[in-house]
Amino acid sequence: xxxxxxxxxxxxxxxxxxxxxxxxxxxxxxxxxxxxxxxxxxxxxxxxxxxxxxxxxxxxxxxxxxxxxxxxxxxxxxxxxxxxxxxxxxxxxxxxxxxxxxxxxxxxxxxxxxxxxxxxxxxxxxxxxxxxxxxxxxxxxxxxxxxxxxxxxxxxxxxxxxxxxxxxxxxxxxxxxxxxxxxxxxxxxxxxxxxxxxxxxxxxxxxxxxxxxxxxxxxxxxxxxxxxxxxxxxxxxxxxxxxxxxxxxxxxxxxxxxxxxxxxxxxxxxxxxxxxxxxxxxxxxxxxxxxxxxxxxxxxxxxxxxxxxxxxxxxxxxxxxxxxxxxxxxxxxxxxxxxxxxxxxxxxxxxxxxxxxxxxxxxxxxxxxxxxxxxxxxxxxxxxxxxxxxxxxxxxxxxxxxxxxxxxxxxxxxxxxxxxxxxxxxxxxxxxxxxxxxxxxxxxxxxxxxxxxxxxxxxxxxxxxxxxxxxxxxxxxxxxxxxxxxxxxxxxxxxxxxxxxxxxxxxxxxxxxxxxxxxxxxxxxxxxxxxxxxxxxxxxxxxxxxxxxxxxxxxxxxxxxxxxxxxxxxxxxxxxxxxxxxxxxxxxxxxxxxxxxxxxxxxxxxxxxxxxxxxxxxxxxxxxxxxxxxxxxxxxxxxxxxxxxxxxxxxx
DNA sequence: ATCCCTCGAGTTCA
DNA sequence: CTCGAGGGAT
Numbered sequence: 001x002x003x004x005x006x007x008x009x010x011x012x013x014x015x016x017x018x019x020x021x022x023x024x025x026x027x028x029x030x031x032x033x034x035x036x037x038x039x040x041x042x043x044x045x046x047x048x049x050x051x052x053x054x055x056x057x058x059x060x061x062x063x064x065x066x067x068x069x070x071x072x073x074x075x076x077x078x079x080x081x082x083x084x085x086x087x088x089x090x091x092x093x094x095x096x097x098x099x100x101x102x103x104x105x106x107x108x109x110x111x112x113x114x115x116x117x118x119x120x121x122x123x124x125x126x127x128x129x130x131x132x133x134x135x136x137x138x139x140x141x142x143x144x145x146x147x148x149x150x151x152x153x154x155x156x157x158x159x160x161x162x163x164x165x166x167x168x169x170x171x172x173x174x175x176x177x178x179x180x181x182x183x184x185x186x187x188x189x190x191x192x193x194x195x196x197x198x199x200x201x202x203x204x205x206x207x208x209x210x211x212x213x214x215x216x217x218x219x220x221x222x223x224x225x226x227x228x229x230x231x232x233x234x235x236x237x238x239x240x241x242x243x244x245x246x247x248x249x250x251x252x253x254x255x256x257x258x259x260x261x262x263x264x265x266x267x268x269x270x271x272x273x274x275x276x277x278x279x280x281x282x283x284x285x286x287x288x289x290x291x292x293x294x295x296x297x298x299x300x301x302x303x304x305x306x307x308x309x310x311x312x313x314x315x316x317x318x319x320x321x322x323x324x325x326x327x328x329x330x331x332x333x334x335x336x337x338x339x340x341x342x343x344x345x346x347x348x349x350x351x352x353x354x355x356x357x358x359x360x361x362x363x364x365x366x367x368x369x370x371x372x373x374x375x376x377x378x379x380x381x382x383x384x385x386x387x388x389x390x391x392x393x394x395x396x397x398x399x400x401x402x403x404x405x406x407x408x409x410x411x412x413x414x415x416x417x418x419x420x421x422x423x424x425x426x427x428x429x430x431x432x433x434x435x436x437x438x439x440x441x442x443x444x445x446x447x448x449x450x451x452x453x454x455x456x457x458x459x460x461x462x463x464x465x466x467x468x469x470x471x472x473x474x475x476x477x478x479x480x481x482x483x484x485x486x487x488x489x490x491x492x493x494x495x496x497x498x499x500x501x502x503x504x505x506x507x508x509x510x511x512x513x514x515x516x517x518x519x520x521x522x523x524x525x526x527x528x529x530x531x532x533x534x535x536x537x538x539x540x541x542x543x544x545x546x547x548x549x550x551x552x553x554x555x556x557x558x559x560x561x562x563x564x565x566x567x568x569x570x571x572x573x574x575x576x577x578x579x580x581x582x583x584x585x586x587x588x589x590x591x592x593x594x595x596x597x598x599x600x601x602x603x604x605x606x607x608x609x610x611x612x613x614x615x616x617x618x619x620x621x622x623x624x625x626x627x628x629x630x631x632x633x634x635x636x637x638x639x640x641x642x643x644x645x646x647x648x649x650x651x652x
Numbered sequence: 653a654t655c656c657c658t659c660g661a662g663t664t665c666a
Numbered sequence: 667c668t669c670g671a672g673g674g675a676t
Binding site: 319321322323325327329339340341342343344345346348368372373374375426502503504505506507508535612613614616617618 | 656657658659660661662663664665666
Binding site: 346348349352368372373375406407408503534535536537538539540631 | 668
């Protein structure tokens with residue numbers, strides 16, 4: 001009986017480990033989650049009744065007790081870090097140096113993962129110790145944490161003594177999943193890994209769904225492994241997760257080709273990499289070439305320009321938005337980040353500044369989210385002269401006393417310069433009156449010359465008003481006046497958007513235009529009529545009613561109409577009920593080759609579809625162009641249909 | 653009251 | 667893109 005139970009447990013452990021390998025390492029599940037769970041539950045039962053847990057049991061992966069402290073581990077051999085280069089010259093020099101010592105060397109090319117280096121030891125086929133690199137000589141013991149990582153084999157076929165090295169990482173997909181449920185979001189994948197592994201509670205490690213990508217053997221009894229290629233084969237054969245990139249090259253040019261290729265696709269990878277590692281393939285030759293005090297001379301890391309850096313926060317500017325909302329912007333010492341020089345980055349709001357503990361004259365972490373918008377992630381280092389950031393009490397533009405609503409500060413002065421300028425800018429913007437060529441700069445100039453005070457004044461501008469203004473030549477004047485004139489013919493939804501009613505933007509304006517068909521009807525819309533519309537609740541309904549109660553707003557509308565603004569009647573279009581996009585919620589991401597975003601939106605809307613801004617489980621499909629961002633990752637994570645450009649066109 | 657989803661508003665640089 | 671908050675379901 002007892003023996004049978006043991007046999008059954010062994011069988012379950014092996015079976016479950018095999019399934020886990022197919023799922024977590026090969027990414028090719030071979031059983032349903034349901035079947036897996038059934039076997040897993042059975043194993044848990046048996047382990048409880050027998051009070052035994054086999055050393056490679058997958059139940060070890062959930063993480064047990066919180067550890068009292070880290071134990072130090074002294075590495076058998078020093079773990080070197082890699083020498084770096086960041087251009088082709090550095091790479092060529094490396095290759096030349098090797099070629100001067102070795103005849104016809106071969107090089108292996110792999111990803112350099114941006115995570116935490118992990119050393120794992122096996123004896124008799126079982127994982128018995130894991131450690132961080134630490135300073136290369138002494139690391140921290142993290143055996144319990146690493147055992148929770150499902151792609152790390154607890155048991156391998158190789159029975160000799162073995163020490164392997166890999167990089168602890170989190171896939172961007174798993175990071176996104178984690179952030180969906182976590183109270184405290186982890187913005188930085190690398191820190192998410194370090195935080196998860198270097199945590200005394202292995203349960204924390206388990207929750208973050210890390211992986212370890214293995215790339216090296218530190219020591220092994222088996223003497224016939226004599227090259228990096230054989231190392232790679234060995235790791236694969238023993239079911240370790242390995243990097244997707246592994247190529248063998250002979251020249252610097254070939255290596256450079258791979259680097260260029262990776263540089264192009266690196267932002268689309270599911271894993272963060274910060275470079276490429278180039279190693280001499282032959283292990284015996286490596287030992288001949290040797291080491292400097294810091295680095296092996298037989299390998300180099302080609303580093304891509306970093307996407308995250310630190311910089312000094314010099315000043316905080318407070319902007320006034322068109323709604324009167326006050327927004328803090330951090331002015332930083334300019335740094336180059338993802339191909340652009342960044343000097344400003346948003347700080348969101350005062351609470352955010354406090355939460356991140358950001359101080360003036362301190363070093364802060366800066367990154368460009370999605371490689372575009374700069375943001376300040378948090379405090380890196382403070383100094384003696386670092387000071388708290390003060391919350392403003394008066395409007396930086398008009399000095400009106402600010403009021404606090406929720407976490408935000410507002411300027412309520414109707415005539416506030418910055419607020420008015422932003423209001424007019426919004427009025428002229430693409431989703432509103434679409435006055436092409438009227439930039440916020442021109443609006444500022446016109447405002448300060450007192451030629452305009454509010455949006456309707458734009459339609460009173462004459463040629464003589466503009467003549468003589470610095471930078472305004474005949475051509476520019478006639479272009480501008482022409483654009484303004486052209487904008488007078490507008491669609492109802494754009495007109496509603498242009499009014500700038502609090503909480504009413506592009507989508508709500510469209511909903512309102514559909515329901516009320518003309519301005520007079522909208523003007524007398526009652527609260528009850530408004531809340532009937534889907535997606536309009538009591539807050540927005542009240543904002544709309546209040547807006548049309550205000551004398552100054554009604555006067556402004558009258559001014560616009562008197563200046564000749566006319567709202568086109570929209571004809572109703574027939575929609576094809578059988579079209580793919582009919583009644584579908586579609587998200588656009590990336591750049592399509594043949595359509596602008598607005599054109600694609602129109603095509604989908606004309607077919608009865610709705611373009612929404614973010615991906616969720618309610619989304620029907622995601623249309624994906626080149627350089628797609630995180631929305632594509634999210635779509636994949638949620639298993640939502642992704643259409644590439646050609647599929648998109650086919651379904652029109 | 654408390655979820656989740658979606659919208660609006662504000663964000664940078666070339 | 668990201669945040670906060672509104673809206674609706676529960």
